[in-house]
Amino acid sequence: MKNRDLANTLAIFKREFLSYFNSPVLYVIVVIFLLAAMGFAFFFGRFLDSDNASLTQAFFFWHPWIYIVLAPAVGMRMWSEEHRLGTFELLMTMPLSPWQAIIGKFVASALVWAIGLALTFSIVITVSWLGDPDPGPIMTGYTASYLYALGCLAVTSAASAYTRSQVVCFIVSVALCLTLTLIGFPGIVDTVVRTLPSSFETVIRFVSYLSFMDHFYEMSKGILVIRDVLYFLSVIVIALVVTNMGLRSKRA
Amino acid sequence: MIQVQNLRKVFGSKVAVDDVSFTVEKGQVLGFLGPNGAGKSTSMRMVTGYFRPTAGSIKVGGIDMLEEPELAKRSLGYLPENAPLYSDMTVASFLGFCAEMRGLNGAAKAKAIDRVLDLCFLHKVRNQSVDTLSKGYRHRTCFAQSIIHDPEVLILDEPTDGLDPNQKHEIRNLIKHMGETKAIIFSTHILEEVEAACTRAMIIDRGKVIADGTPAQLKKLVPGCNTLDEVFRSITRSDLEK
Numbered sequence: 001m002k003n004r005d006l007a008n009t010l011a012i013f014k015r016e017f018l019s020y021f022n023s024p025v026l027y028v029i030v031v032i033f034l035l036a037a038m039g040f041a042f043f044f045g046r047f048l049d050s051d052n053a054s055l056t057q058a059f060f061f062w063h064p065w066i067y068i069v070l071a072p073a074v075g076m077r078m079w080s081e082e083h084r085l086g087t088f089e090l091l092m093t094m095p096l097s098p099w100q101a102i103i104g105k106f107v108a109s110a111l112v113w114a115i116g117l118a119l120t121f122s123i124v125i126t127v128s129w130l131g132d133p134d135p136g137p138i139m140t141g142y143t144a145s146y147l148y149a150l151g152c153l154a155v156t157s158a159a160s161a162y163t164r165s166q167v168v169c170f171i172v173s174v175a176l177c178l179t180l181t182l183i184g185f186p187g188i189v190d191t192v193v194r195t196l197p198s199s200f201e202t203v204i205r206f207v208s209y210l211s212f213m214d215h216f217y218e219m220s221k222g223i224l225v226i227r228d229v230l231y232f233l234s235v236i237v238i239a240l241v242v243t244n245m246g247l248r249s250k251r252a
Numbered sequence: 253m254i255q256v257q258n259l260r261k262v263f264g265s266k267v268a269v270d271d272v273s274f275t276v277e278k279g280q281v282l283g284f285l286g287p288n289g290a291g292k293s294t295s296m297r298m299v300t301g302y303f304r305p306t307a308g309s310i311k312v313g314g315i316d317m318l319e320e321p322e323l324a325k326r327s328l329g330y331l332p333e334n335a336p337l338y339s340d341m342t343v344a345s346f347l348g349f350c351a352e353m354r355g356l357n358g359a360a361k362a363k364a365i366d367r368v369l370d371l372c373f374l375h376k377v378r379n380q381s382v383d384t385l386s387k388g389y390r391h392r393t394c395f396a397q398s399i400i401h402d403p404e405v406l407i408l409d410e411p412t413d414g415l416d417p418n419q420k421h422e423i424r425n426l427i428k429h430m431g432e433t434k435a436i437i438f439s440t441h442i443l444e445e446v447e448a449a450c451t452r453a454m455i456i457d458r459g460k461v462i463a464d465g466t467p468a469q470l471k472k473l474v475p476g477c478n479t480l481d482e483v484f485r486s487i488t489r490s491d492l493e494k
Contacts, residue, residue, distance in 0.1 A: 004355060011352035015338070022340040086336030090397070093300040093332075094353045095325040251303055 008096040012104030020074075020112050029073050030116045036066045037120050047123075053131025059123055060141040060220045064181050064213060067152045072173035075109050075156030076166045079243070083164035083250065092251060102243050106157055106236075113149045117142065137222030144219035147232035151212055152177045154239035161246030177212075184211025253278050253327075253405050253435035254299065259308035261294050261459075268294045270459040272308075276452075278404065281431035283450035283467075284439035287488050291459040292439040293333055296409050299437065300330045312405055326354075329403035333410055335394035339383045343374055343393050346382055347400060354401035368396035371426065387414045395423065399430070406430065408438035412445060424449050443480040457488040 020026045037059070041047045045058030052058075082088035091101060127133045156173040163169050182188055189208045193201055208214055212235070215228040254276040261269040269291040276282045284292045297303040299310055301321045310317040315324040338346055344365060351361040369375050372392040377385060382393065395411060411427065412420045420442075427436060428449045440446065446453045447467045455463040455470070463470055463483075470483055477483045 007355065007357075008353065011349060014352075015341075015349045019338070019340050085339060086332060086334055087338055089297070089302050089332045090330070090336055090394075091353075092302050093325060093328070093330045094350070095322045095355075096353060097322055 005097075005100060008100040009104040009107075012096070012101050013108045016078075016105045016108035017111060020108065023077075025077075026074065026112065029070055030119065033066060033070050033116050034119055036070075037062065038123065040066070041123060053127055053133040054137060055123065055127060055133070055141055056137055056220055056222065059120075060145050063145045064148055064216060067149050068174060068177045068181060071113070071149050071152030072156045072159075072170050072177065074112060075153045076160055076169040076173065078105050078109060078157050079160040079247065080163050080166050080169045084166075088247075088250065092247075098244055098247050102157070102240055102247070106154065106240060109153050109157070110150055113153065114146065117146055117149065134222070137220075140222050140224045141220045143224065143229075144216050147219075147229065148212055148216050151180075151232050151235045151239075154236040154243075155180070158239045158242040158246060161243040162249070180210075180212045182211070182213075184208040184213035184215075186213075186217075253313055254437065255309075255311040256295075256299060257309045259295065259298060259310065260306045261291075261298060261303060262306045267459050269298070269305075272456070272459075272461055274454060274461070274464070276405075276435040276437060278435050279432060280452060281427060281436045281438070281450045283446040283453040284437060284456060285441075285443070285446060285453055285484060286439075286456035288441075290456045290488070292456055293409055295456070296330075296407050296437065296439060300328060300407050301325050326401075327404045329398035329401065329406045331395050331398045331406075331408045331411055333413070335391045337382045337390060337394055339381075341382055342379050343382060343385070343389075344369075344378050346393065347396055350397045351400050356401065364400050364402075368400050371399065372396040373422070388416060388419045391415060392419070392423075404434055406434050406436045406438075408436065410440060411438055412440065412442065420445075443484060446480060455484065455488065462487055 040062035041055075041059040045062065047058035050058055079088070082091065092098070124138060127138075152173070155176050156169065159173045159176065160166075160169040163172070189204065193204055196204065212232075215231045218225060219228050254274075256275070257273045259269055259272040260267070272291075272295055274282065284295070286292050294303065298305045299312070299317070301310075301317050301324065304318070312324045313327040315327075317324040338349070341349065347365045347368060348361060351364050356364050369378060372395055374389070374392055374396060377389050377393075382390070385393065391411070391414060395408070398406060398408065408427070412423050415423060424445060427438060430436065431449065431451070438449075450467055452465065453467055453470055454461050463473055465473075467480065471478065471480055474483050474486050477486060
């Protein structure tokens with residue numbers, strides 16, 4: 001039985017992974033991602049002027065903003081395309097559990113993103129050639145950045161389970177990812193704390209603690225705390241559970 | 253092979269399927285007849301495990317569909333209405349994916365693909381993208397998917413919809429031929445098809461079974477009617493009537 005579970009998940013994963021490469025959308029998104037990641041680092045992050053052999057401020061700092069738009073663009077077809085084509089019905093009458101399909105699809109999108117992120121390797125070469133960077137923050141920076149992307153992809157997976165329209169899924173996912181990012185953005189949190197009566201501060205701090213940003217900052221600075229990794233893993237698990245609920249509602 | 257008892261499905265306040273029971277044994281072909289919106293597709297979707305019934309029980313190959321869906325679905329092949337396919341795949345890779353989902357790999361997979369390509373006359377389009385297929389080919393590709401694991405139970409939702417007369421004839425013969433060794437349920441609007449391929453037929457209207465029997469029995473159901481067509485029209489209500 002266990003073998004069969006794995007075989008099902010693998011078959012879904014393989015089909016999904018290959019289908020990303022059959023569509024031009026992925027190539028466009030990866031190119032935009034690389035242009036944006038490098039463009040922000042060199043022009044807005046002033047990577048070369050900062051005279052600092054660290055990627056944290058110049059490079060990783062911008063990733064959340066890029067993911068908010070691009071992760072939904074990669075993941076929006078995950079389930080909405082199945083609903084639109086009607087293949088969802090076909091899939092759900094095959095001998096597999098919805099979880100095998102959900103995980104297979106999510107892992108496929110995660111691997112696609114791993115490839116995209118790995119293609120930014122040139123900036124690591126640049127910084128190593130120009131200076132003498134500390135490898136620790138680079139590793140945690142990549143981990144934080146990747147976990148952020150996975151969080152956004154999982155949110156997109158949940159949104160796509162509820163709609164057959166990729167456009168609706170994209171807009172809803174971007175809105176959700178943006179919200180999850182902004183509720184922890186230091187500038188915004190501080191303003192809200194100052195404006196509202198001080199009794200609200202605990203609530204606001206708690207809400208901001210639920211944000212992607214809060215956990216991303218800590219990690220990107222080079223402090224790999226299990227708590228933050230667990231935070232992103234729980235976001236992924238919750239989003240996939242919501243995906244499962246969405247898929248079940250389509251079959252009721 | 254298929255045992256359905258007191259099946260009921262309610263969407264909101266609308267009762268789509270109301271107290272439907274039937275059994276289909278190996279070697280039987282059951283035809284589902286009925287006006288659009290009568291509950292044919294909904295019934296089939298419940299038998300295949302796609303929809304969860306509001307009440308009732310479903311057994312496929314002796315296994316309870318509601319309690320062990322993954323096990324029950326193994327012996328089942330399904331052709332949904334409108335023949336959905338992954339548009340970014342070729343015919344062969346789509347069938348390969350379906351074979352893998354059915355636990356076929358390596359040589360067994362290649363053999364299964366060749367077998368269904370033969371049965372459904374798909375060799376010509378083997379490596380063609382699903383997106384560029386004509387309706388007849390799309391339908392046959394999805395049909396091929398449903399029989400790739402040589403299932404004991406076959407459920408076909410309007411398998412001849414949108415095909416030309418030659419293709420209809422081929423599919424009908426295929427159903428009849430496979431009906432000798434499998435338990436088959438198929439729905440259709442074409443009444444001659446019932447006479448040509450079914451051993452038994454059920455007429456469903458507004459979620460209820462209103463007639464059940466061999467095609468010959470159904471024809472004699474209403475005095476004064478000599479064809480299935482006349483019987484069908486006299487016992488089902490058109491949705492054009494107020």
